Amino acid sequence: MKIDAAPRIMIVAAICALALIGVVVMEGAARAGGQEIMLPMQAVDPRSLLSGHYVQISLSQTLQPNEHCPDEQSGWDWIALKPIGGGVYGVAGGAHSREQTEQIGPVSVKGSFSCSPPTPPGKDAPEGFTGSVRIEIGIDRFYINQSEAERIDQIIRASGAGEARAFAIVSIGSDGQARLKGLQVEGRRLELTWL
C-alpha cells in the first residue's frame, strides 16, 4: 500500500509532536516522584539572550576552615549527599556506583563535584579561610520572568561570604538523575508549575 506524501508528512509530524509531549510528561512524573532535597547555591546571574530570562545556578557548598574536602574515588561519577542542617544537603563523597555512594551518604545522585579546600586556622590566618565544593549535577539554570530573576540576583549578591540565602529545590529520581523543581529564596518557594 502506497501512502501519499501529505499523509506521510503528517504522520511523521504527529510522531515528533507526541515524542515531545512524551518527554514532558515523563520528566514531569519523574520530577514529582523523586526525593526532594535542597542544595545551597551561589552566584546567580539573570540572562536575557534568545533563550529568555533565567537564573544561572551555581550549586556551591561552603566549607568551614575546620572542615575538609569530601573523599572521592578515581573515575567516580556518582555523588553521595548528606543532610547538613535546615533541610539542606551537602556533599559526603564521590564513588563509582550507586551502591558505593549509598554507603557514604543517604542520597545518591549522578554527577561530579570539585573542591577548593579550606585553610585551617594558623599563625598567618588565625581564623582560617573557608573553602567550597562546587556540585555539577546537570542543573545550571532556572527559567523565570525578568523581574524575579533580577530580584533573586540582588538577594544573592547582598549575601555575605558563606551565607546561603538561596537554595535549589532538587528532585532526585529513582534513576539517580537530579531534576530542578524550583528555588527557595529567603524562605519563599518559587516552584515550576504547569501554568
Add this chain to the structure above:
Amino acid sequence: MAYKDRVKEDLDRWISAGLVGADKREAILASLPDARRLDAATALAWVGGILFGIAVITFVGANWDAIPRLPRFVLLLAIFLGFAGAGAWASGKRPVLSNILLLITALIFASAIGLTGQIFDIVGNPRTASYGAGLAAFALALAGRSTGAAAVGLVMIGLGDFVEHDWFSGGDTDIPWILFAAPLGVFLALRWSSAPLAHLAGLAILYCFLWFAARTHADAAVFLFLSILLGGFAAAARWLYVQDRPYAGVFYGWFAWGALMLFAFAGYAPLFGGHESLIGGIAHRLVWLGASGALLALARYDRHIAVSAIAILSLIGAAFALMTDLGLNLIVAAGVFMLCAIAAMAAGLILRGRAKAT
C-alpha cells in the same frame, strides 16, 4: 557544464565542419531536456523561506513572560504542526514550496526540543537533542521528498557528533552518527538531484574520513590508505558524472580534494618525517606533484572547472612543499621542476600520439 550546453558547443563545431546540417540544430537541441536551473524567483523564495524560519525561531525563542508554560508549549506544537501541515498541503502541487516549508518545519522542531527544555526546565543532553532533531528532519525529508529537511538532518546530526565529543584527539570511543547519515545524504542528493545536499553530503563524507584518520596516531600508512580509498570514491563519482548523473560532479570535486589533502598529510606523518627520511619526503612530494598533474589533465578532459582548480591548487602546494624540502636551493629545485616538466610534456605527447593513432 550541463549536457545540453556541451552538445550545443559540439553541434556548432560539427555544423562548421559540415558533419551536420545547420537546419537540424534546433531540432536536435529541442530533443534534449533543459538542465534544471534555479531561477531568481525560486532563489529568492528559498532565501525568504530560510529567513522566515529564522524569524519564527527567534520569535519563539524570545522570553514569553506573559504566557504561561502550558499554553506556550501548545503554541510551539501548533506552529510546528502548522508548518508541517502547510508542507503536506503543498506537496504534489507546489514541490518547491513544500520543500521550503518542510525545511522550516525541521528547523522549528530542532528549536522546539530546546524550547521545551526551557519551558519545563528539563535537564537534557545536548547530544541527544541534536540527534533527535536530525532524525526528525530526515524523517520529514523522506516523507515529503524534501532536500532542505535532509540538509537540516545532516547538519543537526553533525552538530550532535561535535557536542561533548573529543573526536579529533582520538579520545572518544563513541561512533559518530554522521557515519550513517553521510551515505544517506549522498544517496538522497543523487536520487533527488540536489546541489546543496550534495555539497553537504560531500563534506560529511570527508568528515567521516577525518574521523577515521583521527582514530590513528598520525600514521602515514593509514593516511595513504584513506587517500587511496577516497580517490576510489572520487573515481566512482567521476564515472557517475561522465554518465551525466546530475550533481555527481559535486562529489567528484569534494572527494578529489579530500584524497589529495589526505595524501599531502601522509607525507608529513612519521613514516616520511624527520631528517633521516628526506629522500622519502621528496619522493612523496614528487608523487603528489604527479598526482596533481594527472588530476588536472583528467579534469580538463572532463571539463570540470572545480576539479581543475583543486588540481592547480594542489600542484602549487606540492611545488611549494618540494621547494621547502630542498631548502629553497633554487638550482636543485629548478632541476626537479625541469624533470617534472619534461615528464608532463612527454606524457602529453604520448597521449596525443595515441589519440591520433585511434
